[in-house]
Amino acid sequence: MSDRPSHRGTLRIGSGRRVLDLPLIAWLTVIWVLLWGTLSWANLVNGVLVAVVVCLAFPLPAVDLGLRLRPLGILRLVACLLYDMYSSSLSVTRQIFTRGPLRAAVVAVPLRCRSDLMLTSTAVAVSNVPGGSVIEVRRATATLFLHVLDADDPGAIAAARRSVWRTEELVARAFGTAEDIALAARPAPEEEQSP
Amino acid sequence: MNALAETADLIGALLLFLGCLQSLLGVIGMLRFPDVLARSHAATKPQTLGMLLVLAGVALRLRHGIDLGTLALIAFFQFLTGPVASHLVARSAYRTGQTGSRGLLRDDLDPQLSDEEQR
Numbered sequence: 001m002s003d004r005p006s007h008r009g010t011l012r013i014g015s016g017r018r019v020l021d022l023p024l025i026a027w028l029t030v031i032w033v034l035l036w037g038t039l040s041w042a043n044l045v046n047g048v049l050v051a052v053v054v055c056l057a058f059p060l061p062a063v064d065l066g067l068r069l070r071p072l073g074i075l076r077l078v079a080c081l082l083y084d085m086y087s088s089s090l091s092v093t094r095q096i097f098t099r100g101p102l103r104a105a106v107v108a109v110p111l112r113c114r115s116d117l118m119l120t121s122t123a124v125a126v127s128n129v130p131g132g133s134v135i136e137v138r139r140a141t142a143t144l145f146l147h148v149l150d151a152d153d154p155g156a157i158a159a160a161r162r163s164v165w166r167t168e169e170l171v172a173r174a175f176g177t178a179e180d181i182a183l184a185a186r187p188a189p190e191e192e193q194s195p
Numbered sequence: 196m197n198a199l200a201e202t203a204d205l206i207g208a209l210l211l212f213l214g215c216l217q218s219l220l221g222v223i224g225m226l227r228f229p230d231v232l233a234r235s236h237a238a239t240k241p242q243t244l245g246m247l248l249v250l251a252g253v254a255l256r257l258r259h260g261i262d263l264g265t266l267a268l269i270a271f272f273q274f275l276t277g278p279v280a281s282h283l284v285a286r287s288a289y290r291t292g293q294t295g296s297r298g299l300l301r302d303d304l305d306p307q308l309s310d311e312e313q314r
Contacts (some may be wrong), residue, residue, distance in 0.1 A: 034264045085244045089217065092241060094223040102232060106289070108303035127278035128243055133235055134278070135285040136304055147232050147285060151300045 021060070025051040067116045067176045073174035077125070080170055084129045084163070095150055105151035106135065109164045111142040113183045118176055119144075122168045129167075132160050200258075207255030214248030217241050231288035246273050277297040 011057060025048065030049035033039055119142055126144065127134045136145040148160045172184035224237025251265045257263070288294075289304070 031268065034261065034268050037261055037265060039261055059306055082247075085240070085247075089220075089241050089244050092224065092236060096220065096227055096237065103300045104294070105296075105299050106299040106304045107301065108307075124278045125274065125283075127281060128240065128274055133232070133239070133285050134282050135232070135289045138307070145304045147236075147289075149233055149236050157301070 020052065023152075024060075025055060028054060031063055059090050066115055066180070067117055068173055068177055070174055073170070077170045077174040080167075081129060082124060088129055092149070103152050105148050105157060107132075107146050107148055107151075107157050107160060109144045109146060109161050111144065112165070112186055113168065113172055113176065113180045114142050114178060115176070118168065118172060118180050118184075121171050121175055122164070125167050125171055126164055129163075132164070207252045210248050210252030210255065212252075214245045214250075214252060217245030217248060217305060221245065231293045232285055235281050235285050235288070239277055243273060243277055246270070248259045 003017040004133065028051035029047035032050055033043050036043050111119060113119070113122075116139070119137065119139065123134050123137055123144055126132060128147070132146040132148050134144055135147050137143070138145075144164060146160055146164065148156060151157055169184040176184065218241065221237050221239075221241035224241065225234050228234045228237050247270055250270050254263055254266050257266075
């Protein structure tokens with residue numbers, strides 16, 4: 001399998017063009033077994049076969065994501081997200097039942113990390129937490145545009161931006177490379193320029 | 196052992212109830228909020244938390260290894276796909292100008308989009 005002449009479709013795993021992505025195959029197999037709901041050799045073997053066929057039929061471009069899995073960071077991220085979801089869904093509940101003048105705002109939040117993975121996972125994490133939903137992402141400047149409910153409250157916009165930056169740092173410590181973590185640990189780009 | 200199982204059942208039932216309540220709140224918010232963008236707040240997020248609570252409740256009642264894995268998988272995909280859908284809705288709502296009759300208090304995105312159109 002290692003050194004056959006490489007043309008399209010060969011199973012070259014190694015230094016050259018990687019056709020079969022082993023972590024991806026493992027992940028697909030795990031999903032397959034979980035969906036069937038029983039761990040047996042038949043399921044496992046079928047899962048691997050299906051995963052290999054899927055990877056060959058729908059080849060993905062080889063992308064270096066720069067993904068690192070840091071268990072401690074992931075635990076911290078999950079704990080903080082759960083707490084955020086709980087506390088801010090209380091505040092969304094309050095907004096639902098106070099029939100006040102709800103005026104929203106669209107706020108730009110420049111991120112400190114530039115990698116695609118950090119941008120994507122920060123956006124996903126932010127939009128799972130009530131209080132700000134992402135309506136636009138600028139990849140070139142790594143900027144998220146958030147829709148913030150209840151922007152009448154003077155502190156709300158600043159608070160939303162601070163919470164995005166905090167989420168970014170947590171995400172970097174969970175999935176980022178050392179470089180990402182160093183970037184995310186810097187002070188926030190420009191604190192609130194308008195009054 | 197039996198007492199433990201009963202406690203788990205009870206907590207599971209409680210979590211199921213809380214999860215349903217949370218999802219109900221999301222629906223009420225959707226009915227009460229005025230425009231698409233505000234509604235997408237109420238439609239997507241309380242529901243994600245509600246879903247997590249329901250899954251935790253179900254997990255406490257099932258208490259079986261591989262079922263827990265399947266539930267974790269559901270939570271993972273819920274967490275990953277929800278934002279994509281809500282982002283697409285919010286993005287098209289914003290671009291078609293459905294930002295509510297009272298307008299936005301502050302808008303950082305509009306100048307950037309206008310800049311691009313001029314170029």
